[in-house]
Amino acid sequence: MNTITILGSGRVGSGLATALRRAGHDVAVPDRSPGAAADAARAAQIVINATPGAGSLERLGALQEELRDTILVDVSNATVDGPDGLPAGLLYPGSSLAEQLQQALPETRVVKTLNTMLFSVMTAPATLTQPPTAFLSGNDPEAKLTVAGLLTGIGWNPQWITDLGGIETAQASEAAILFVPHVIRSTGLAPFAISIAR
Template sequence: MTTIAVLGNGRVGGGLATALTRAGHQVRVADRTPGAAADAARTARIVINATPGAGSLERLAALRAELRDKILVDVSNATVDGPDGLPVDLLYPGSSLAEQLQEALPGTRVVKTLNTMLFPVMTAPATLTRTPTAFLSGDDPQAKQTVRELLTGLGWHEEWITDLGGIRTARATEAAILFVPHVIRSSGFAPFAISIAR
């Protein structure tokens, strides 16, 4: 059992919190009330960023002390959204939210994952008709191993998880969000994930 704080209680955060609790972890969800995120992060071993990506950097940078020596799992994408609410561009072109978080939080081990799929797939990968891929990006191998174990507890098979390397590789997976509006307009709002076929 691991103590986990989920920052963000929307569809992504709520779904992850429910699945992680079902997997046997002690999970606390922080809403937007003042102090809730700090309190949750302070008592957790792993913190999951499921806040809207456009505001994540400012929100988490304010928790620098609480996030020190913690693993921060970043599942958000920082985008500029169009009138329909779907992403049209990246907020950090030539970089990524994960890189920005790692720079702002040098005492925290940031791992990027689960950001290349619609949210239902994060906790139910086997429901897709084809094998999905979960990518890992981060500078700390031990932190990535811990996150890999979290993912297997959510139903991700070992062979479905691909370690891309350091945190800089997150800019590649974050750019994949630009597929999303086109796929949704083409096929509707049905669960899907980016996958590497071999």
């Protein structure tokens, strides 16, 4: 069992909280007040960033002390949205939200994952007709192993998890968000994920 704090209480955060509690973890989802987030982050072994990506760096950067030596699982995408509210570009072209977080939080072990799929697939990967892929990016091998264990506990087959390498590889997975508006316009909000076929 891990003590986990999830920052963000929308569809992504609440879905992960339910799945992780079902898997036996102690999960806290604090309200949006800075004090509540800081207290919950300080008490956690693992913090999951499920906040809207455009504001994640500012919000988490203020928690440098609370996140020291903590695993930070970043599942968000930082995008510039178009008039229809769907992603139209990357907020950090040539970089990634995960890299920006790692730079701002040098003593935190950042791991990027679960950002290449519709939110419902994060906690129910087996519902798709083809196996999806959960990518891992991060500089700390032990932290990635811990995150992979969390994923298997909520339904991810270990064979569906691919370690891409260091945090710089998050540039690739975050760029996949640019597929999303086109897929949604083409097929609607049916569950989907980026997958590596082998």
